[in-house]
Structure formats: C-alpha cells, structure tokens
Amino acid sequence: MRGYLPDYDLSSTENLTEAFGKLAEGEKPFAGGTDIMVLMDAGVLPAGRYFDISKLKELGGIKVLKDQVSLGALATYSDVRNHKTIQKHFPILVESAKEVGAIAIQNRGTVGGNIANASPAADFPPCLLVYEAKINLISSSGLRTLDYTQFHLGYKKSEIRPDELIQSVLLEPRFLDYHHFWRKVGSRQAQAISKTMVAAIAKVNRRKIEDIKIAFGSVAPTAVRCRKVESFLLGKKLTSEVILEAKNILTKDIQPIDDIRSTGKYRLIASQNVLEEFLCGIG
Amino acid sequence: MKKLKLLVNSKTFTVDCHPFARLLDVLREELKLTGTKEGCGEGECGACSVIMDGKLVNSCLVPALQAHNKKILTVEGLSNKSMSPLQKAFIQCGGAQCGICTPGMLIAAHAMKTRKKNPSKEDIREGLSGNLCRCTGYSQIIESVQKCGGRS
Ligand SMILES: Cc1cc2nc3c(=O)[nH]c(=O)nc-3n(C[C@H](O)[C@H](O)[C@H](O)COP(=O)(O)OP(=O)(O)OC[C@H]3O[C@@H](n4cnc5c(N)ncnc54)[C@H](O)[C@@H]3O)c2cc1C
Ligand code: FES
Ligand code: FES
Numbered sequence: 348m349r350g351y352l353p354d355y356d357l358s359s360t361e362n363l364t365e366a367f368g369k370l371a372e373g374e375k376p377f378a379g380g381t382d383i384m385v386l387m388d389a390g391v392l393p394a395g396r397y398f399d400i401s402k403l404k405e406l407g408g409i410k411v412l413k414d415q416v417s418l419g420a421l422a423t424y425s426d427v428r429n430h431k432t433i434q435k436h437f438p439i440l441v442e443s444a445k446e447v448g449a450i451a452i453q454n455r456g457t458v459g460g461n462i463a464n465a466s467p468a469a470d471f472p473p474c475l476l477v478y479e480a481k482i483n484l485i486s487s488s489g490l491r492t493l494d495y496t497q498f499h500l501g502y503k504k505s506e507i508r509p510d511e512l513i514q515s516v517l518l519e520p521r522f523l524d525y526h527h528f529w530r531k532v533g534s535r536q537a538q539a540i541s542k543t544m545v546a547a548i549a550k551v552n553r554r555k556i557e558d559i560k561i562a563f564g565s566v567a568p569t570a571v572r573c574r575k576v577e578s579f580l581l582g583k584k585l586t587s588e589v590i591l592e593a594k595n596i597l598t599k600d601i602q603p604i605d606d607i608r609s610t611g612k613y614r615l616i617a618s619q620n621v622l623e624e625f626l627c628g629i630g
Numbered sequence: 631m632k633k634l635k636l637l638v639n640s641k642t643f644t645v646d647c648h649p650f651a652r653l654l655d656v657l658r659e660e661l662k663l664t665g666t667k668e669g670c671g672e673g674e675c676g677a678c679s680v681i682m683d684g685k686l687v688n689s690c691l692v693p694a695l696q697a698h699n700k701k702i703l704t705v706e707g708l709s710n711k712s713m714s715p716l717q718k719a720f721i722q723c724g725g726a727q728c729g730i731c732t733p734g735m736l737i738a739a740h741a742m743k744t745r746k747k748n749p750s751k752e753d754i755r756e757g758l759s760g761n762l763c764r765c766t767g768y769s770q771i772i773e774s775v776q777k778c779g780g781r782s
Contacts, residue, residue: 349671357649357695377693381673384652384691388671397650399695425685449760450741452673454685455692 350387354394363405367487369398370510376400378421379455381448382464405485406459406514409433418516420459428453436520437478439529439546443470446531459513462498465505465569468608470531472499472570473546476562478518485514492517499569525550525558528625532617541565542609543618547625554584554630561622566603566614573600576622585630593626594619634698638663639707649695653687654678656694657704665705665733669762676761679734679741680704686741688760705733708740715778716740725774727765734761739775751776 357377360366366376377383377397386392400406400421407421411432418427424444427433434441447453447461447470461471462482472495475482480495484507495516498506507513531544543566549559559580561573576596583589603614632649635642638661645660654671657663657680669677671690678689681703708714716739719725726732735758742749742757749757754775763771 352648352650355648355650357693359695359698380691380693380696384693385672387650388690399693401696448673449676450738450757451676451679451686451688451760452691455687 348390350390350392350394355387355392356396358396358398359402360398360400361402363403363485364487366398366400366403366512367510369396370512371487372396373509374398376463376512378457378460379423381452381456382460400512403512406512414519416518416520418458418518420457420462420513420515422458424448424453424456424458425450427458432520436523437474437518438527439477439548440471440474442529443474443531443544443546446470458516462516463505463507463513465499465503467502467567467569468541468544468565469570470541470544470564473544473562473564474529475516475518476570476572477546477548477560478522479560481517483514483517484508484511486511490514496572502568522548526629528628530621530624532621543603543614543621545618545621545625547622549625549629551585551629556580556583556585561625563601563618565608566601566618571601573597575599580626585626590623590626590630594622597622632695632698634694636661636697636702637700638702639704645694647694649693651694652690653680653682653692653694653697653702654689656697657689657702663704663706667730667733669730669734674760674762675731676734676738676758677731679737679761681737681741684744686738703737703740705736708736716743716775719774719777720771723774723777724770725766731761731763731765735763735771742775749775 374396377399406419408419409422409430410417424447427444428441461469475495482493482495482498484491525548528547531541533541544564547561550557559577561576562570564570576593579596580593597619603611605611631646633646635644647656657666667677669675673688673691680689683700738758738761746753754772
C-alpha cells in the first residue's frame with residue numbers, strides 16, 4: 348500500500364545553509380525522486396521530513412574545468428547523455444545513462460541520487476570506478492574529497508555522513524587513447540535493472556595490455572573493481588588462453604548471489620562472457 | 631498543505647495540496663484532467679507521462695512541490711479544438727485499442743518529436759521505450775508516429 352501522505356513532508360530549499368540546517372534536524376534530501384517516489388508508492392519509504400535539493404545551484408550542472416570535469420550531483424542522466432565533453436572523454440557514462448530506465452526517468456534521475464542510493468545494481472558506480480573518479484561531499488564543516496573507490500562500503504552502505512550532501516563527482520579526462528566498454532545484462536532493453544553489468548577501459552599496444560580497469564555491478568554487495576583480473580592481464584598479450592584464464596580469475600573478484608532478478612550461477616557465467624566479449628573486442 | 635501554482639496547458643491553476651502528493655493525483659483529482667492515466671504508479675509504464683518544462687516525465691514520480699511554477703503539458707493540451715495530426719494518425723493506424731496507454735504514448739511521441747525534427751524508427755522506438763502497451767503490439771503505434779513525420 349502507498350505511504351500515508353500525512354506521515355511525510357517535503358519542503359523547498361533555496362540555499363546550502365538552509366539545507367545543512369535541515370540535515371541537522373534529520374530531514375532527508377529529495378533530488379529527482381525516481382527512487383524516493385517508488386519507495387513511497389510501495390509503502391516502504393521511511394516516514395519523516397524531506398527537503399527538495401533540486402534548486403541548490405552548488406550541486407548542479409556539468410562543468411568543464413582546466414584538467415577535470417565536474418559532474419554536479421543534480422546532473423540528470425539526460426544531461427550526461429547530451430554533454431559533448433562527456434561523450435568524448437567518458438563514453439561509457441553516456442552509454443550507461445542511455446540505458447537507465449527510459450527517457451522520462453533519464454530526465455529526472457540524478458547522478459547524486461544514483462550514487463547515494465548505493466545500490467549494487469546502480470549503473471553509474473562501475474563507470475565511476477573505472478574512470479577513477481573522485482567524489483566531493485559537502486557539509487556545514489566544509490568540503491571533503493574522496494577517491495570514489497573508498498565511497499561504497501557495503502550493501503547500501505557508503506562513506507556519506509548524515510550531515511553531508513553529495514556535491515559532485517570529479518573526472519579526469521585522461522583516457523582518450525583507451526578502449527571503452529559497457530555492457531548491461533537485463534531482461535528488457537528499457538527500464539530493466541541489471542543481472543550483471545561491466546564497465547571496462549583498456550589501453551592496448553600491439554595486442555599487449557598496457558593499462559586496464561574493469562568494474563562490475565550487480566554481482567557483489569557494491570560495485571567492484573576487479574583488481575585480480577586486472578593485475579593478471581597487465582602486460583599480457585590477449586591470446587585465447589589468457590582470456591580463458593582471466594575468466595577463471597574473475598570468480599575471485601566477484602561474488603554474485605541469487606535474488607529476485609537472477610541466480611548467482613547465471614550471473615557468474617554471464618559476467619565471464621561479457622568479460623570475454625570485452626577482451627576479444629580489444630585484442 | 632501548501633498553496634502551489636501550476637501552469638497546465640497554458641492555464642494557471644492554484645491548488646492547495648500536500649507537497650508530497652503525486653503530480654498525477656493533482657492533475658486528475660484537483661484539476662479534473664483525467665486524460666493522464668495511472669498504470670503502475672512506479673515509473674515503469676509511462677501511462678502517466680506529461681511534459682514538464684519541456685521535458686518528458688512520469689507524473690507518478692513527481693511530487694506536487696516540484697511542479698510549483700512549472701509549465702505542464704498533458705494530453706488535453708495536445709489538441710486545439712480539433713485533434714492534432716498525431717492524434718489523427720493514431721486513429722488511422724490503429725495506434726489506440728483499449729486506450730489506457732494512449733495519452734502517455736501521445737505525450738512521449740510529442741516530446742520525442744520536439745527533440746528530433748526528423749525522427750528515425752530507432753528514435754521513435756527509444757522515445758516510446760518507457761511506455762508499455764498491452765494491446766497493439768507496438769507496430770501500429772510506431773506507424774502512427776511515423777505517419778505524421780516531423781509534425782505533431
Ligand atoms: C522505472 C525506473 C527504472 C530505473 N532504472 C535504473 C537503471 O537502469 N539503473 C540505475 O542505476 N537506476 C535505475 N533507476 C533508479 C533511479 O533512477 C536512480 O537511482 C536515480 O539516479 C536516483 O536519483 P534521484 O535524483 O531520482 O534520487 P532520489 O529518489 O531523489 O533520491 C534517492 C536517494 O538519494 C539521496 N540523495 C539524492 N541526492 C543526494 C545528494 N546530492 N546527496 C546525498 N543524498 C542524496 C536521497 O536522500 C535518497 O535517499 C530506475 C528507476 C525507475 C523508477
Ligand atoms: S503510472 Fe507512472 S509510469 Fe506507470
Ligand atoms: S491500447 Fe491498450 S494498452 Fe495500449
């Protein structure tokens with residue numbers, strides 16, 4: 348049953364100081380609402396007071412700075428898809444944004460909401476892991492910057508404190524000469540939440556791997572970088588034996604489980620196959 | 631309760647409603663604009679599609695507060711005295727059967743046509759991919775949208 352409206356409140360917020368005040372009183376941020384409204388509809392949204400952060404300028408926009416690109420927490424999937432610099436330097440963010448829900452969801456869902464939700468099936472985290480992004484968290488005591496790899500701690504757990512907001516994600520455009528690969532395996536093209544997904548980039552010189560970064564989503568409590576596979580592949584030529592061995596090693600990097608969307612066994616095999624697809628494409 | 635101002639189909643409305651109420655319910659119950667339908671209530675089916683400040687959204691996922699001072703276009707706003715070419719095409723091509731998905735399909739198609747002047751079949755498919763139809767099998771809907779070309 349839907350949540351009972353009188354148990355909830357939603358207020359507008361014009362500036363950050365006001366927002367920090369509301370956080371201190373236990374109010375929760377509301378961005379695009381594509382997660383919150385669904386929880387509300389299912390009757391499982393915790394009762395309480397929420398505040399609309401969609402007008403906070405400090406959290407908005409995609410900015411191209413001198414040697415990095417700042418993705419504001421309020422940037423929507425559509426903003427990401429349509430941004431020229433993101434298209435050029437971070438193509439798998441564009442690929443993954445295109446596959447989130449459908450257009451109406453992409454127009455509303457935000458980068459910050461996707462990250463804060465900390466779902467293992469969220470689409471952006473694997474991409475942010477391979478692009479070695481940084482994340483800016485902001486509170487009344489200032490800004491702190493973390494490596495994105497440190498952010499997700501466990502199933503729906505992250506580094507963010509209750510007094511903080513996600514401000515932005517920082518990306519360095521240093522992957523132009525890399526192959527970029529993104530693949531999401533789900534039941535339907537639009538709207539589907541994935542059974543497994545991979546984000547991967549690699550720099551290859553005469554079939555030899557000079558650099559490689561691989562991350563999976565939906566197959567562990569958080570999105571994960573596959574360090575064991577990466578270090579095995581580094582410096583190697585991509586022969587069929589090497590690819591086979593990489594698929595074996597993948598079982599040490601990911602721990603897929605059974606749930607309503609799929610089984611652990613299916614997820615593992617599908618993950619191995621998409622890894623193979625990636626490696627065959629760059630070799 | 632909050633006093634909110636909505637600009638729906640070029641008319642200004644002032645409503646007293648809960649800020650967390652769904653735009654869908656405000657449209658249907660407060661403004662009696664029942665063209666916008668509810669299917670799933672969770673962003674999956676597109677029956678509740680409206681255009682807010684030029685962007686396609688699911689009105690079941692928009693809280694009333696965020697619609698304050700926004701321009702909203704619902705299916706009622708597509709026709710001006712007579713039906714729009716898009717609506718006529720739906721009738722001609724059998725794009726509507728039971729009709730529950732139709733308002734959402736029309737709005738999503740309208741939004742897509744505003745983004746893309748000469749939509750390809752792929753553009754149409756993508757533009758409508760958030761809208762479910764259990765009757766037509768989709769081909770007639772895509773045909774309808776193709777039929778009226780760049781116009782809507
Ligand atoms: C039909 C449908 C399909 C979907 N498909 C996908 C999919 O394919 N892949 C995918 O990854 N997701 C998908 N989603 C989920 C959703 O769209 C994303 O997770 C979205 O990015 C959430 O952003 P939001 O702004 O809507 O978040 P909200 O619902 O507004 O908030 C979500 C959570 O994040 C918190 N929050 C939001 N912004 C901040 C901030 N700046 N700082 C701190 N906390 C914050 C909120 O308090 C809340 O807990 C889908 C959702 C729907 C309804
Ligand atoms: S009712 Fe809103 S998407 Fe289904
Ligand atoms: S016409 Fe019946 S659901 Fe589309």
